[in-house]
């Protein structure tokens with residue numbers, strides 16, 4: 076097994092902390108990518124990995140992603156991520172969570188955690204009883220989904236303006252993949268503005284119910300990326316923009332809330348070559364983290380709204396730069412983020 080420095084996802088992370096608590100069985104990694112702009116903020120993932128190196132890779136990759144996302148959201152927060160290595164059954168014991176909270180606490184605020192895959196709201200509340208370095212608790216603004224959805228809506232509107240020449244959404248056809256917290260919220264905003272909607276979800280009933288409510292059309296989940304529309308909005312899983320799916324798209328823009336949409340960097344170039352505008356995922360979906368970090372940032376509702384309102388302007392700046400020098404929007408966003416974190 077190579078040393079951490081030699082792993083492909085190691086990106087001069089400021090620190091990578093490994094915790095092994097023999098008494099409770101806690102095994103966790105906390106990766107601090109950057110504290111250039113403020114405390115390294117990012118969620119805790121509780122997941123079973125077939126081998127521990129995959130957990131370290133996840134922590135390295137996701138913490139760098141948080142540095143970029145927080146920087147581009149205009150937050151005074153750096154990027155970090157914690158991964159707790161779960162057993163195959165993913166059972167959680169209270170003493171193990173307490174040990175993890177002490178691990179977070181031992182970093183003295185250099186890392187601030189939040190909820191991520193596998194961690195419940197109740198788990199986060201229990202961590203907060205041991206350490207103050209927990210953000211996004213239920214009494215601090217709660218569910219980030221609606222904030223993310225509003226930012227994504229503003230980003231979709233900006234994409235319409237850039238790709239179609241109008242920010243009047245009436246009649247603009249948007250195909251939405253996944254109608255959960257983010258995609259469902261987005262669909263409601265779009266319907267209010269008179270957009271034409273095609274919806275899909277693996278939970279077909281969920282999509283059908285929302286379509287009936289909004290007067291939208293439904294297609295099967297495996298057809299949504301083939302729909303001829305103005306904008307495709309991925310709001311379900313990551314890595315859905317593959318070579319094959321990008322080749323099949325019949326839209327002018329891709330703008331949605333899902334994390335890590337591009338399977339590799341190559342698909343960003345493919346989209347550009349096909350003349351399809353791309354809204355970098357971590358820029359358009361930052362509404363949630365903006366709200367999660369409200370306490371860390373000491374931001375009130377007006378400030379949260381102001382920051383979410385800034386998302387379309389940031390996307391436009393990325394697209395203008397991309398148009399002027401031929402760099403893809405994803406590359407422009409990464410370069411802007413790197414500059415902001417002093418890299």
Ligand code: NAD
Pocket residue numbers: 218219220221223252253254255256257258275276277278281296310311312313332333334360361363364
């Ligand atoms: P969610 O669980 O509320 O909704 C996801 C929906 O997608 C579900 O209805 C699910 O059935 C559906 N789905 C799953 N696989 C699908 C597929 N192959 N095709 C169509 N539908 C599918 O989750 P969410 O909070 O809305 O998050 C959606 C995406 O946005 C995720 O990628 C998430 O990481 C990202 N994201 C969410 C937030 C947030 O604040 N919730 C913030 C940033 C990014």
